[in-house]
Amino acid sequence: MLKVLVTVISLLIVAVFILFGFKAFKSRTGEPAGIIDSRLTKCSSKPNCVCSEFSNKTHYIEPFILPAVVHDSDALITILVEVIEASGGEVQSIIKENRYIAAEFSSRILGFVDDFEVRIDMEERLVHFRSASREGYSDFGVNKARVQSIISELEKELAKIKE
Numbered sequence: 001m002l003k004v005l006v007t008v009i010s011l012l013i014v015a016v017f018i019l020f021g022f023k024a025f026k027s028r029t030g031e032p033a034g035i036i037d038s039r040l041t042k043c044s045s046k047p048n049c050v051c052s053e054f055s056n057k058t059h060y061i062e063p064f065i066l067p068a069v070v071h072d073s074d075a076l077i078t079i080l081v082e083v084i085e086a087s088g089g090e091v092q093s094i095i096k097e098n099r100y101i102a103a104e105f106s107s108r109i110l111g112f113v114d115d116f117e118v119r120i121d122m123e124e125r126l127v128h129f130r131s132a133s134r135e136g137y138s139d140f141g142v143n144k145a146r147v148q149s150i151i152s153e154l155e156k157e158l159a160k161i162k163e
Contacts, residue, residue, distance in 0.1 A: 030134050032092065032093075039054075048143065050130070069158060077096065079157050080120075080127075090106075099120035099122065101118040103117075117131070129151075131143035131146050
């Protein structure tokens with residue numbers, strides 16, 4: 001009886017690893033959601049996404065308010081790219097005319113891919129973020145923590161700029 005129980009548990013564990021491995025592999029295909037009607041794409045109903053462009057209880061995160069020292073979106077894009085890459089992200093595309101950056105972050109275990117997007121609104125003096133898992137249901141708060149970490153590093157870099 002004990003041997004059967006151990007065998008069943010072992011098979012379940014292997015099945016779970018295979019399932020997660022498949023999901024991780026599947027997450028490596030795809031691309032960021034992008035911009036729709038001059039805004040970052042709205043999050044789906046799954047709680048594995050945060051976005052500062054749309055306010056709802058599950059997905060909303062505050063945008064970053066640009067300090068007065070920032071006058072040039074191209075310079076800000078350069079700083080953001082450096083911060084994203086220093087945080088482990090891989091920048092996929094930069095569309096300067098839309099002031100948009102798309103990057104990917106991969107988890108250390110199994111390599112799940114999350115999309116990280118930035119849209120700079122110089123008129124409103126805001127930097128908007130969207131961070132979402134490509135696969136799975138929950139992200140255990142990883143995307144929200146990532147945006148908060150990037151904002152923290154961005155604040156540090158912008159504090160170095162003199163008026």
